[in-house]
Amino acid sequence: MPQPRQLDLFRTIGSPPAEQPARQPARPKPPTGESPALTLAPPAKQVAPQPSNTPSSREELVSRLRAFLPISSIVLTNNRTSIISAQHHRDGFDLRIHRCFANAPDNILAAVATFLQSPKRSSIRRDALTEIRHFFQQHRPQTSPPQTRRSRVLQPIGATLDLRALRDEINHRYFDNQLSVHITWGRAITRRRRHRSCGFSVRLGTYTENDQLVRIHRCLDSGKVPRYVVEAVVYHEMLHAAVPPVVKNGRRQVHTSEFRRRERLFRHHLKAERWIDRNLGRLIGAR
Numbered sequence: 001m002p003q004p005r006q007l008d009l010f011r012t013i014g015s016p017p018a019e020q021p022a023r024q025p026a027r028p029k030p031p032t033g034e035s036p037a038l039t040l041a042p043p044a045k046q047v048a049p050q051p052s053n054t055p056s057s058r059e060e061l062v063s064r065l066r067a068f069l070p071i072s073s074i075v076l077t078n079n080r081t082s083i084i085s086a087q088h089h090r091d092g093f094d095l096r097i098h099r100c101f102a103n104a105p106d107n108i109l110a111a112v113a114t115f116l117q118s119p120k121r122s123s124i125r126r127d128a129l130t131e132i133r134h135f136f137q138q139h140r141p142q143t144s145p146p147q148t149r150r151s152r153v154l155q156p157i158g159a160t161l162d163l164r165a166l167r168d169e170i171n172h173r174y175f176d177n178q179l180s181v182h183i184t185w186g187r188a189i190t191r192r193r194r195h196r197s198c199g200f201s202v203r204l205g206t207y208t209e210n211d212q213l214v215r216i217h218r219c220l221d222s223g224k225v226p227r228y229v230v231e232a233v234v235y236h237e238m239l240h241a242a243v244p245p246v247v248k249n250g251r252r253q254v255h256t257s258e259f260r261r262r263e264r265l266f267r268h269h270l271k272a273e274r275w276i277d278r279n280l281g282r283l284i285g286a287r
Contacts, residue, residue: 061102068113071095076102083136086116100139108135130249137247154184154213158221166234167214174235174265181207181241183234186215204276205233207240214238219283232272239263 062071070092076099077083083098093116101108111131118125156163163183171179186206204217214237220230243259245252263269 061097064106065095065109065113067106068110069093069117084112084115084132088116098136098140100136103139104135108132111135130251133251134247137252154182156183156185158185158218160221160223160225161227161230163214163216163234166231167238170231170235170238175238175242179238179241181212181214181238183214183216185221186217205237207237209240209244212241214241222283224279224283226272226275228268229272229275232266232268235266236263 058074058076061076062074065071065074072089072092072094074095074097077096079096079098082096083101084096086093086095088094095116097112101112104112108131111128114128115125115132118128156167163185167181167183171177204220206215207213208215214234216230216233216237219225220233239259239262240254243256243262245254246256247253266272
């Protein structure tokens, strides 16, 4: 069976009786300073209504797409990483596509059809991909639907370092106290692409734009790791908040030339990179 083609681009309370309106309980005053474990609630942002995944929405899109290619079934998703995936069989395409394409004009649907039906690495497929990505960047929701967002518990205090102190120092030294980001230690090891010195790479930090959250890998919470190395990783992730991604030629660029220029402004940039290259494999293996 052919493999799917994929396009890559993180208690209800009963109402009180009318004659006895419920009174809101007084909120306790927060303690002075930050606690070691904090709850980061989703920001209360208004999200523009998105097309529903109802039969009428799906069937309308199927009807429009059938003018360009055979469609067997369709599912509208909120997936912002794999915005289009499809499996082809004799009855047509089983298609999964981001719900923002339900409102796409015909030229974009034609580009979707071209992308799915064109040979890989062909120029016509690349042109269709550029058009699709451009539409998605212009129309994707800025936040996830409220029902899919979850509260997160922040744990900035580790065994050796309080990440809040590092964040505040870096914010003052490099960003003139202009950034407002949360920070926490992360969880398990995630192995990524092969590392040039130790056979694999580890994502030492991440930045989630919607939550304004920096997450630092737990392997760095060790007395074996120099403080400047942790600072370098925190600075890198905070820099994502200061230098957001851009779309160029239909592709989303995270580490732009401006990002790399500012990354080198960190005072221990090269020193930290050398230490990571030489010690990351041993550090991960020791935990």
